[in-house]
Amino acid sequence: MCNFKGIFSSFLILFFIHTNFSNAEEIKIPKYDWTFKGITGTFDRSALQRGYQVYTEVCASCHSMNLLSYRNLGEKGGPEFSVEQVKAIAANFEVTDGPNSDGEMFTRPGRPSDRFVSPYPNIEAATAANGGAYPPDMSVLVKARKGGADYIYAVLMGYTEPPADFQLEDGVYYNKYMDGNKIKMSNPLADDLVSYADGTNATQAQMAKDVTTFLTWAAEPHLETRHKLGFKVVIFLIILSTLVYFSMRKLWSRIDPKD
Numbered sequence: 001m002c003n004f005k006g007i008f009s010s011f012l013i014l015f016f017i018h019t020n021f022s023n024a025e026e027i028k029i030p031k032y033d034w035t036f037k038g039i040t041g042t043f044d045r046s047a048l049q050r051g052y053q054v055y056t057e058v059c060a061s062c063h064s065m066n067l068l069s070y071r072n073l074g075e076k077g078g079p080e081f082s083v084e085q086v087k088a089i090a091a092n093f094e095v096t097d098g099p100n101s102d103g104e105m106f107t108r109p110g111r112p113s114d115r116f117v118s119p120y121p122n123i124e125a126a127t128a129a130n131g132g133a134y135p136p137d138m139s140v141l142v143k144a145r146k147g148g149a150d151y152i153y154a155v156l157m158g159y160t161e162p163p164a165d166f167q168l169e170d171g172v173y174y175n176k177y178m179d180g181n182k183i184k185m186s187n188p189l190a191d192d193l194v195s196y197a198d199g200t201n202a203t204q205a206q207m208a209k210d211v212t213t214f215l216t217w218a219a220e221p222h223l224e225t226r227h228k229l230g231f232k233v234v235i236f237l238i239i240l241s242t243l244v245y246f247s248m249r250k251l252w253s254r255i256d257p258k259d
């Protein structure tokens with residue numbers, strides 16, 4: 001009997017520890033209704049293309065995306081730029097290649113098979129250029145952060161005036177959704193910062209949504225195939241279960257319960 005009491009009070013203690021310590025500072029990230037959510041979710045092709053434009057025109061001056069090649073931009077399930085567009089995009093970048101027969105490195109225009117060109121030669125250079133904070137590589141950032149796409153979008157939309165008594169050092173900015181409400185990246189977006197190729201109105205929210213969609217695809221390029229397969233498996237299981245159910249009924253109906 002007294003064991004019960006012991007177990008009950010241990011649970012009570014654990015519950016108090018949990019509520020008092022683990023949840024105390026947790027920041028709630030708002031959920032967003034993404035087109036790629038859920039079992040039938042797909043990426044909006046034009047959002048992916050606009051998102052690439054925002055990444056390359058705004059974020060790419062600080063954040064690398066080392067795991068992507070320009071040809072990925074033309075693959076099925078992604079932004080699906082045409083072969084010609086991908087070639088033109090790659091050719092815009094200067095890529096270091098070599099060594100040549102004289103043992104020297106040289107630069108040439110990018111090719112679709114090249115990896116995305118990084119803004120900095122290494123992490124140390126990136127950190128030094130950004131006031132001691134490393135702008136993380138964005139190839140799989142959406143998967144690496146709790147909250148995923150919702151978190152990235154929230155950070156991009158989370159710049160507000162700090163409360164009156166809030167202390168901010170130089171080069172540190174207030175953001176509602178960062179741990180401790182501090183971030184060493186100034187607000188990278190503002191209305192009409194880019195001029196969208198497809199004529200969409202470039203509000204801050206629109207750009208945040210598009211670039212987040214693009215970053216989600218980059219981190220999970222096979223999301224659509226996975227969703228399609230999952231959907232087929234569910235349909236298959238429904239049909240299979242129905243067949244099994246009816247054949248079992250038929251089989252068992254031959255047995256007379258009185259036997």
Ligand code: HEC
Pocket residue numbers: 054055058059060061062063130133134135136145152155156182183184185188189211
């Ligand atoms: C001027 C350089 C610069 C630009 C431009 C920039 N960032 Fe950053 N970003 C940083 C730095 C530096 C950090 C690290 C901040 C920190 O650790 O406090 C950062 C951090 C972030 C984070 C938080 C990452 C984490 O670790 O949780 C996100 C999300 C982000 N950037 C998204 C973007 C997006 C999207 C764009 C383009 C629209 C962009 N950034 C443009 C410098 C930049």
